[in-house]
Amino acid sequence: MKIILTGATGVLGSHIMYELLELFIKKPNLNNKLYIIARNNGKNSAENRINELLSSYYTPKILQNIGLNDLNKYIEIINFDIVVKEELFLEKIKGAYLIHSAGYVNLSTDEELKDKIFDENVQLTKTLFSVLHPYIKKFIYIGTAFSSGIRKGLIGTDFHNLDFTPEHRNTYEYAKYHSENFIARECRAIGLPFQILRPSVIGGKMLGTENNYFIPKYMVFYLLAKFFHFTANRKGKQENVRIIVNAETSLNIIPVDYVAKVVVNTFEKDDIEQLNIVNKKSFNMLKGLELIMNEVGYTNFTFIANDLDFEYKNSVEKMYYESIGKHLKPYFISDANEYDTTLLNSILEIPKLDNEGFTNLIRYAIANNFQDIKV
Incomplete structure (x- = not known):
């Protein structure tokens, strides 16, 4: 199995990376490959950033026990700037799933930040689609449950066949909603399978016994x-x-490790196009x-x-x-408001x-x- 992951150095993306590597370990296959699209952070290279995430105290024990050298056999790190121009990379990822988790989470209502928040979330999504759509088998977009906008009552899973236009609290919500609509529209137009997975507010880990309540970045x-x-x-x-x-x-708050497990349990399911990954009770x-x-x-x-x-x-x-x-x-x-969690709970019981x-x-x-x- 070939998977492309963006946002692996982020709060949710890092946990999706952990879950995917655990999946590869538990279901070994010579063709398992995780392509991580990342950027350097100043003098800290993309490779060093990923290696730090895979060799720290908060790294899941199953990955620590395998060791960094063996984990890197599953991984190929690609700098984002190379993706858009290296034909050899594009040939390698033919038939891969793309999990696009990268995003710029910023709830600011400041007028001077609107363009930056919108562009950081929307333009990257459009660029990835433009470059990768001829090669991938499915586009999985990690959105936000708050792209539903200002709503009351029970919120369903379909945000794209509403009889009204949602009103959003800030540019971040609107940008994620705009990106969702772009992916749904463009993928349908060319017959490319897609999936939109929307976590609510992400909190610390709450599953299992390792590093409970850990979260790499404190937000909201x-x-x-x-x-x-x-x-x-x-x-x-x-x-x-x-x-x-x-x-x-x-x-609505949902643990980061639960969200990552749902993503990895769902991305291959062709019958799910939209899913809110949320708590049963806000x-x-x-x-x-x-x-x-x-x-x-x-x-x-x-x-x-x-x-x-x-x-x-x-x-x-x-x-x-x-x-x-x-x-x-x-x-x-x-x-x-609350969310309909019937489908979600059937995939993985909600904590x-x-x-x-x-x-x-x-x-x-x-x-x-x-x-x-x-x-």
Whole structure:
């Protein structure tokens, strides 16, 4: 089996890489090959970045036991700039599955970042399709469940045959939705099988016993915890922060290792074109915020309903709403929704995220001082 993977140095992509290599180990075949499309990061080459991911304390034990030299027999790393011009590479990947996990996750609502966020997510997808579509057997696109836009009630798996145009909270959601539509339209036009897999907010590992709650980069709800963790530890009295939140709304969080396992269990299934990889039950936003504030030790806060005439009362409130709060607010005031998980649960049982599990995610982040893994 030949598989092309983008985004292998990212939060989800690295875990998809782990799962694919484990699949190759458990089902050995001389033709198994994982082509990783990556870029150098400054002086750190793509090869070094991948090798670090395969030889660190957080690398799954089954891969550590095989060792870096033997793992590299399954892998060929291709610099993205070479992909678009090296005919020899294109000939080698004939008949491969493409799992496109690379993306630029940025929930910013800042006007000056709109073009960058859109281009980083959309242009790469279009370039990969343009170059690789004559050679691959299937295009698997990793989107986001939030490309559904601002919705309430039960959300199904089909985002492309709606009787309305979704309204999105930010450019990231819109860019992912735009990319999905592009892939679905272009693949159908040439008869190329495709699949759109959409995780919700990705949290730390929760399956098995290895490195539970680990995540290589802290995003979304972790960023709010990080903000108030460091603010709580500043000298002086805690200033009251009013957090604008809809008491009914919720946030859907799914463990990164679960998402990776679903991707690897699904990409060969020709009967699945769209799938939301989400939790069966979203986590109430108010309860989540209370748990976060309790864990980080910030006690002087108040929940309020949306106030259009909101004015800052102190420096911490101003700092919050002019940074992470500005970008998270659209999620905090959204109507409550849930996802139809009937199909997903039949593929792999969905892990439950309760108060204890959510608290453990935050505790892990605090214990590790919210330090991202940089490769």
